[in-house]
Amino acid sequence: MHGRDADYKWTVPDVSQFAGRNFNGYHRKDGQVGTANYWLFIPTVFCENRNLDVIREALHNELGYAVTDKYKQYTRSLVEAYSQGADLTQKNIESLHQVSANNKRIFKNVDGIKFLNHEGGCGGTRQDAAILGKLLAAYANHPNVGGVTILSLGCQNLQTKDLLEEIEKHQGGFDKPLFVFEQQGSRSEEQLIGEAIRRTFEGLVELNKQERKPAGLDKLCIGVKCGGSDGFSGISANPAVGYCADLVVALGGKVLLAEFPELCGAEQNLIDRMSNKDLAEKFSHLMRSYNDQAMKVGSGFHMNPSPGNIRDGLITDAIKSLGAARKGGMSPVVDVLDYTEPATKPGLSLVCTPGNDVEATTGKAASGATLILFTTGLGTPTGNPVCPTIKISTNSALTKRMGDIIDIDTGPVIEGEKTIEEMGRDILEYCIKAASGEVIPKAVQLNQDDFIPWKRGVSL
Amino acid sequence: MKQAILKINEKDNVLVALASLSKGAVINYNGIEYTLLEDCPAKHKFFLQDMQPGEEVIMYGLMVGRIQVAVKKGQRMSTENTKHAAEPFAWKGCGL
Numbered sequence: 001m002h003g004r005d006a007d008y009k010w011t012v013p014d015v016s017q018f019a020g021r022n023f024n025g026y027h028r029k030d031g032q033v034g035t036a037n038y039w040l041f042i043p044t045v046f047c048e049n050r051n052l053d054v055i056r057e058a059l060h061n062e063l064g065y066a067v068t069d070k071y072k073q074y075t076r077s078l079v080e081a082y083s084q085g086a087d088l089t090q091k092n093i094e095s096l097h098q099v100s101a102n103n104k105r106i107f108k109n110v111d112g113i114k115f116l117n118h119e120g121g122c123g124g125t126r127q128d129a130a131i132l133g134k135l136l137a138a139y140a141n142h143p144n145v146g147g148v149t150i151l152s153l154g155c156q157n158l159q160t161k162d163l164l165e166e167i168e169k170h171q172g173g174f175d176k177p178l179f180v181f182e183q184q185g186s187r188s189e190e191q192l193i194g195e196a197i198r199r200t201f202e203g204l205v206e207l208n209k210q211e212r213k214p215a216g217l218d219k220l221c222i223g224v225k226c227g228g229s230d231g232f233s234g235i236s237a238n239p240a241v242g243y244c245a246d247l248v249v250a251l252g253g254k255v256l257l258a259e260f261p262e263l264c265g266a267e268q269n270l271i272d273r274m275s276n277k278d279l280a281e282k283f284s285h286l287m288r289s290y291n292d293q294a295m296k297v298g299s300g301f302h303m304n305p306s307p308g309n310i311r312d313g314l315i316t317d318a319i320k321s322l323g324a325a326r327k328g329g330m331s332p333v334v335d336v337l338d339y340t341e342p343a344t345k346p347g348l349s350l351v352c353t354p355g356n357d358v359e360a361t362t363g364k365a366a367s368g369a370t371l372i373l374f375t376t377g378l379g380t381p382t383g384n385p386v387c388p389t390i391k392i393s394t395n396s397a398l399t400k401r402m403g404d405i406i407d408i409d410t411g412p413v414i415e416g417e418k419t420i421e422e423m424g425r426d427i428l429e430y431c432i433k434a435a436s437g438e439v440i441p442k443a444v445q446l447n448q449d450d451f452i453p454w455k456r457g458v459s460l
Numbered sequence: 461m462k463q464a465i466l467k468i469n470e471k472d473n474v475l476v477a478l479a480s481l482s483k484g485a486v487i488n489y490n491g492i493e494y495t496l497l498e499d500c501p502a503k504h505k506f507f508l509q510d511m512q513p514g515e516e517v518i519m520y521g522l523m524v525g526r527i528q529v530a531v532k533k534g535q536r537m538s539t540e541n542t543k544h545a546a547e548p549f550a551w552k553g554c555g556l
Contacts, residue, residue, distance in 0.1 A: 230503075231502075231503030231504075232503060234520075235466060235476055235478075235503065239468060265544070267549035268549040268550075269522050271550070271551060271552070272552065274551075277551050280550075280551040281551070284549065284550075284551075310539060313476075313501070313502075313503035313504040313505065315505070315524075315537050315538060315539055315542055316517075316524050316525040316542060316543065316544035316545075318522070318523065318544055318545075319519060319524045319525070322519065322520040322522055322524060326520060413466075414478045415478075416463030416464070416478065
């Protein structure tokens with residue numbers, strides 16, 4: 001026999017600073033607590049994307065959720081300059097002194113109206129449509145969603161009936177307002193859209209009656225992600241987020257770590273942290289079948305680290321993978337979830353998703369993340385339609401340069417001004433505020449609503 | 461005072477340079493002095509002890525590679541002296 005026995009031992013961090021603390025969230029009947037209250041529009045098929053765009057334009061502008069006023073006003077100023085024969089190069093956007101933003105929210109307890117435009121629902125395989133159905137159903141059941149409007153064409157692969165069946169499978173039942181509109185059964189585009197807007201408006205009036213109420217920190221479900229990484233990711237931001245993850249676990253909450261291709265080289269450590277063999281086998285099977293699929297198309301998880309990574313000090317694949325895995329902390333792995341499976345156990349769960357930033361965040365929200373902690377060294381704007389995404393910089397230079405998309409700076413760890421533990425506690429304090437709607441992360445402010453379903457083929 | 465190095469896990473046998481360190485720089489960590497035998501740019505790692513081929517390089521408290529050629533305390537980790545080493549992963553019993 002060779003190899004070593006699992007010698008993993010986790011020391012539960014001190015959570016006295018957070019004992020008895022609450023966040024103010026939206027309590028759902030299934031026992032989950034949302035960090036936001038959104039109305040969600042779901043198309044069963046890409047044919048309805050245009051109709052959703054029209055509805056978004058109308059509702060966002062008139063109900064106070066639009067973020068494009070500044071650019072509309074800037075465009076008007078260019079039209080004006082053009083019609084007067086003025087020099088357009090003199091018209092910088094910075095020269096707009098006053099922006100008359102129409103951001104007065106009509107429904108103060110509705111944090112947003114969100115749209116899950118996608119490219120699927122027909123044309124692919126039936127399996128693609130089935131997985132998409134599970135994903136869309138998971139979003140309808142997400143604790144940050146208070147009501148749903150479905151737009152369907154009629155003849156597509158993903159039938160409304162099948163989607164509704166998936167939605168109703170939810171543990172604890174589905175009891176949110178839900179409206180369905182089918183284009184092939186409507187008299188006209190105008191009638192379809194008009195009706196969808198009116199019924200949704202009525203739903204928003206009801207949704208606005210819900211209020212934030214205190215909930216224990218054990219109700220938090222935090223997804224962790226890194227993207228646009230640099231050599232500091234595994235040194236400052238990921239360990240700090242990992243410490244925050246350990247605090248959340250110690251407080252009885254849930255943490256989701258995904259991006260299976262990025263875990264290559266960290267498998268043994270993760271397996272050593274699992275409490276039973278079934279989990280280890282499920283994880284090994286998902287990792288191997290995913291890698292095999294990648295190998296079939298001439299790729300594979302092993303093509304790491306890149307020359308740029310090596311120049312940045314990531315000498316071996318294990319350094320890169322362990323640095324990435326550190327954002328999940330060091331706590332025991334309590335569950336392994338395939339794509340779209342809901343997280344049900346308190347503690348750290350692994351969720352099978354690609355490493356692609358948006359496919360990964362899309363999958364984490366589907367498994368129930370109500371906040372995502374997203375670390376970046378180079379700066380990336382990614383957000384999610386229903387799960388507020390908090391952007392954490394690995395270095396202060398990035399925070400200075402892209403302050404409009406960064407929420408938290410872990411540069412002080414590199415400067416030697418803060419320990420990883422101090423930084424981790426700061427991140428949890430921010431999470432509590434964000435979960436209560438007291439601070440709005442930049443990606444949310446910008447309506448950065450990225451959503452990419454994983455077509456199980458190959459996407460790395 | 462600004463700290464130029466970081467040990468991520470107690471078990472690690474490498475330190476991470478948080479700022480670029482020049483050859484000859486003397487780093488004091490936990491009462492022990494380390495003299496850099498070569499330049500170590502920020503984000504790179506240097507060894508805390510002399511090591512022989514086959515020995516495990518530990519970072520994050522876990523093995524991240526094996527030594528390929530003998531290295532000295534204060535030398536920078538590189539693709540020449542350290543190679544990724546992963547054993548096939550398997551269930552080894554519950555460590556909890």
